[in-house]
Amino acid sequence: MDDPGRYxxxxxxxxxTMSTGWWGALATAERKYSATVGLYGMRIELAxxxxxxxxxxxxxxxxxxASEPAARGE
Structure with missing residues (x-):
């Protein structure tokens, strides 16, 4: 079973911080990340x-x- 707070x-x-969400599956968290990139003018972090x-x-x-490579919508 997935850890519901892993991602x-x-x-x-x-x-x-305007919003925070947690998911157990990396695929779900990455879909949410990709769908949010470029919206609202906010910084988005997936951890x-x-x-x-x-x-x-x-x-x-x-x-x-400056120290991170671009990771838009991977």
Whole structure:
């Protein structure tokens, strides 16, 4: 069974979290990410919970920062 909080999608605007969603399946989280890229002028981050279960690791974001490769709608 999928861990329902394994993947997190966060939308931020002006450094404020506007919306957060969690999914157990990477395919679902990536579909939500791809559907949201370019909308609303917000920053979008897709992250995966680490093996300790206490923190998240960034998988991709839009728009990318200077240190990140572009990962739009993969």
């Amino acid at each position: 997190r999608l966060t939308l931020t605007s002006r450094d404020r 995966e919970r680490d093996s300790s279960g206490s923190d998240y690791r960034l998988l991709k974001s839009w728009p990318p920062t």
